[in-house]
Amino acid sequence: MESSILESIGQEIIGVMSPVSLCMLLVVLLVYSLSDSNPFSSSSAPIRTAANLVYLENPSDTTAQKLEGALLNALVFVILIAIVTFVLVLLYYYNFTNFLKNYMRFSAFFVLGTMGGSIFLSIIQHFSIPIDSITCFLLLFNYTIVGVLSMFSGGMPIVLRQGYMVSLGIIVATWFTKLPEWTTWVLLVALALYDLVAVLAPGGPLKLLVELASSRDEELPALVYEARPTVSRNEGNPRSTLGLLVAGVSDSGSVELQAVSNNNVRRDGAENRRSPEYTAIQVRNLENVEGERNRDEGERSPLVGHSRERYSSDSNSSEYSTVIHNRESETSVDEEMSPLVDLLGMDNEREHERRDSVVASRGIKLGLGDFVFYSVLVGRAAMYDLMTVYACYLAIISGLGCTLILLSVCHRALPALPISITLGVIFYFLTRLLMEPFVVGMATNLMMF
């Protein structure tokens, strides 16, 4: 019996959704385990961060004051992020790539070391783990150095890089959940709006960055999570690693399919067409400045289409991360996007002959900022109740799925924050206000359906 299509459809989506889910789960666990350590100290001395510059929330303020203060905070934060993004675009435009690279290395080192270190220390404190300071320092140092190496140089296993991306997202998200409540919610909504504008509007900084990067045929200078799809176990069928499945409805009412294949290898042939392969990228660049003000700033790039697919002729190299600016060693391959039926039929025969040539397929890329803000939303929901956590988790995952589907339809840069954050916020408030009295009232009377 031949294998059915059910084995392989939807792999890329799951490849992105699993690290996002893992990040959210770990942030929720961290929030739960670290929140009851000192319930009173958090309200006594709130740290002043970039998100808190204007207004420090006080539980005794009136609702109107809190709302106004939160709006001001969010506005200031978004303006700061916009300024930093524009500075980044300028630096990239004038080819300060070395500076950018070293700066990103430094900021990753700093975030992993100090913020990760303080979370590590509070975990030790909370669970009373018997460990001495020298061991602790050594472990932290190793962790940080390996993190920086795996993220910014080639030759490291891709799993390690993915793991460090997720842990970076966890660390930053845990720090963001220390913000006061009203500020967090308004900030999330403001960032979703900013993302929408910065990616889609004509003068938006992220759109400019993406266009610059694609015109120079380089990777974006930022932290991006790559989900490399694994080669399917079923070697007998060359079509088994097909990409996303998108359904369009033709005018006759029947359904027409468009499959985006992202692992075609063509070396020759009259069918060679240089057509773009579209992947999704969203970028986040984190910066942390020490001192009295802990500033967390980020910039976000849209989900982007890459105009060139790269592959390596070595079968093992699909496991290794690609270096950001080192392109000379890899040859470029003409990528074929197969939109219609007959091309797919012809693809089959060619692939059959050339199955030995190994393909490294490009999966979907998601920027680290998305990880962080999804986890912040879920972490803040965790501070209320578990029911809101599940509702927000489902909302965010479905928003992410919608965005990925939209991406395969639109084939251009797309912001990943707006849909998910909107759905997440709506579901949070609906669950908190409507669903909870309903469900708790019934469940405590042991009546369920």
Next chain:
Amino acid sequence: MTVAAGIGYALVALGPSLSLFIAFISKKPFLILTLLSSTLVWLISLIILSGIWRAFLPLNSTTWWPFAILIFSSIAFQEGLRLLFWKVYKRLEDILDAFADRVSKPRLYPTDKMQIALAGGLGHGVAHAVFFCLSLLTPAFGPATYFVDRCSQIPFFLVSAIIALAFVTVHTFSMVIAFNGYAEGNKVDQLFVPSVHLAAGMMTMINFAYGGCVIGIPLLFLMAILTVMHCGRMVWRRLSESQRQVDS
């Protein structure tokens, strides 16, 4: 009652679904997506129901008939939503079959369709367990426990976990029965599912009486076992039919 007890209650409610997930669903990404979307549909239905009923809450917990109306309306709404789910699934099946034709792979097997139905049902079941049982389990991880007056023999967490286990079973397998019934046009199957769901919901009404859970919960499990047996018989019949078709 400590982390161990909390994890124990969670596993009582969700253990079988976890093993079903690991055995069948985790290997096929499409089934994971089906599970997530059916969980989302159940959540949305719960939100809509609570929106409709919000004005009447909190209900007076001494009379039983408001709860009966609540449960009846909720189950009717969810069964209607199941029909809608079926229609969406039919469309999806057409898309998948057309896709399979284009990549010259075989169309969906009957076992594939049943697996999709199982994933959908499991999504419903997991949503029920999560929202009715797990979300209330947070105090169970602490040092104390909680008893309800009406069922004072065992802690509330254990009772809700056991009820959730029964409902997970009912939801999971009734989706398989329902999809099969709609596909074949079998009236018995089509009516079986809503009536079992309604009966199960009404059984929980028995919990309203003092000490009623001693009767109510075994009856609930009877419903669950009935569902599993019916589903098993139906699947066996389908598979042997298709095997006969292949052989002949």
